[in-house]
Amino acid sequence: DGGITQSPKYLFRKEGQNVTLSCEQNLNHDAMYWYRQDPGQGLRLIYYSQIVNDFQKGDIAEGYSVSREKKESFPLTVTSAQKNPTAFYLCASSIYDGSSYEQYFGPGTRLTVT
Amino acid sequence: SQKIEQNSEALNIQEGKTDTLTCNYTNYSPAYLEWYRQDPGRGPVFLLLIRENEKEKRKERLKVTFDTTLKQSLFHITASQPADSATYLCALDMRRYGQNFVFGPGTRLSVLP
Numbered sequence: 222d223g224g225i226t227q228s229p230k231y232l233f234r235k236e237g238q239n240v241t242l243s244c245e246q247n248l249n250h251d252a253m254y255w256y257r258q259d260p261g262q263g264l265r266l267i268y269y270s271q272i273v274n275d276f277q278k279g280d281i282a283e284g285y286s287v288s289r290e291k292k293e294s295f296p297l298t299v300t301s302a303q304k305n306p307t308a309f310y311l312c313a314s315s316i317y318d319g320s321s322y323e324q325y326f327g328p329g330t331r332l333t334v335t
Numbered sequence: 336s337q338k339i340e341q342n343s344e345a346l347n348i349q350e351g352k353t354d355t356l357t358c359n360y361t362n363y364s365p366a367y368l369e370w371y372r373q374d375p376g377r378g379p380v381f382l383l384l385i386r387e388n389e390k391e392k393r394k395e396r397l398k399v400t401f402d403t404t405l406k407q408s409l410f411h412i413t414a415s416q417p418a419d420s421a422t423y424l425c426a427l428d429m430r431r432y433g434q435n436f437v438f439g440p441g442t443r444l445s446v447l448p
Contacts, residue, residue: 225378256438263339263424263438264379279435311378322428323369324436326378 224248225327227312232332234306242297242330244312252322253295254313257281258329264311270295299332306334337362337429339439347445348415356410356442358425364403365427370410373422373441382423383410415446 225246234240246253252271256264266279270289284303289295295314299306310330315322342357358368367386371379385392385401385408392399398411412419422441429437 254435261344261440263440264426265438266435269435313378322436323381323384324371324379324426326371326380329376329378331376 225312225314225325227310227327227330230328230330232330234332234334236334237301238334239298239300240306240332240334242299242310242312242332244295244297244327245293246295246312246314246325246327247293248314248316248325249292250314250316250325251292252315253289254315254324255279255285255287255295255297256311256313258309258311267297299334306332308332337427337432337434337437339425339427339437341423341425341439341442343442344440345443345445347447350415350417350446350448352415353411353413354415354444354446356412356423356444358408358410358439360406360427360437363429363432364406365429366431367428368399368401368408369426369428369436370397370399370408371424371426373424375422379424412444417446417448420444420446 228243254269255267268287270276286298312327313324315324338361340359348354370382373379396413400409422443424441425439
């Protein structure tokens with residue numbers, strides 16, 4: 222999975238609880254991303270970060286928060302404000318080669334909230 | 336906003352045959368387009384990238400074409416094998432329009448022995 226680790230692989234939480242998903246990369250990539258994947262839909266961007274201590278909202282940031290204190294780490298917190306948190310969450314990173322960003326994905330975390 | 340359609344949710348093909356997956360988009364043409372493979376319960380893996388000024392790219396048994404007039408990319412797998420069974424995603428780089436990557440819903444390909 223390209224030097225990106227996500228933990229845990231499966232996560233179960235009760236409704237109303239915040240939960241943090243881990244993402245670590247050892248590829249020395251500057252950019253990191255969080256996507257959400259639901260059945261029958263494409264990946265949707267939650268947050269992304271191009272440098273340490275800076276991040277931007279993606280298309281569906283409501284109910285999520287992130288931090289980027291280290292280049293290697295980009296944790297995602299799913300808050301109780303997220304109305305439909307059950308999904309497959311994918312973290313990715315990329316390096317800019319001057320003209321394109323090939324993305325390397327982690328193995329994903331499947332979050333189930335009941 | 337950009338919308339992407341991929342030919343169908345699922346396709347079955349016989350081993351050894353060539354199959355073509357399509358990726359159609361509705362609005363602005365991206366600077367480049369990528370194809371990824373995703374196995375069940377795993378993260379996507381990058382396969383090929385094609386730029387807007389390129390007509391065709393090849394990698395082993397894979398071939399990708401890009402037609403900005405038709406707003407379409409075609410993904411071909413020749414001499415398909417059961418190990419090619421997976422979901423194939425296309426992704427468009429829309430950063431020059433103030434967006435990010437936009438992913439299609441994917442096509443689940445099953446190669447039958």
